[in-house]
Amino acid sequence: MTTIYHNPRCRKSRETLQLLEDKNEDLNIVKYLENPPSKEELKDIIKLLAIxxxxxxxxxxxxxxxxxxxxELTQEEVIDAxxxxxxxxxxxxxxKNNKATIGRPPENVLSIL
Incomplete structure (x- = not known):
């Protein structure tokens, strides 16, 4: 299962979603503005991104x-923001599979598929 944290109003997000669909990925589409990640989920994503x-x-x-x-914000304060x-x-x-990337550009996602 591949999860995309998606904003349908964002062109790069739409392009990334299309790329994943073209690759026939089994998708979990999270419209994160409507269903934001929990603090723990966001921390896990940041850890997977290694940033x-x-x-x-x-x-x-x-x-x-x-x-x-x-x-001057702490890491916790940035996450809370x-x-x-x-x-x-x-x-x-x-x-996907305990790997994460930001789809900017959309082709970045190919590295974790």
């Missing part, structure tokens, strides 16, 4: 600029 939480933040979002930009504001989570994220 710092701040690397998963969409820093151009107005919420980030207004509430968090320029502040994403949990409270799922729009801040970079997309799309694809998880």
């Amino acid at each position: 710092e939480p701040i690397a998963l933040v969409r820093k151009n979002e107005q919420i980030w600029k207004d509430q968090f930009k320029g502040k 994403m949990i409270d504001n799922p729009k801040l989570i970079e997309r799309p994220i694809v998880v």
Whole structure:
């Protein structure tokens, strides 16, 4: 099973989903703005991505600029910001077999299939 954390309004997310469908992947599509990951799920995703939480933040979002930009945040505070504001989570994220990647560009997902 391949899970994609998907935002249908995002072109890169749609392109990544199409690529996965073209590869006939068995998909679990999580519309993360409607069904955000739990804090533990997000921590697990970050661990699989092997990145710092701040690397998963969409820093151009107005919420980030207004509430968090320029502040010294701990990793926990960054994770909490994403949990409270799922729009801040970079997309799309694809998880398969204890591996994860961000589909930017969409072809990145080929490395974990």
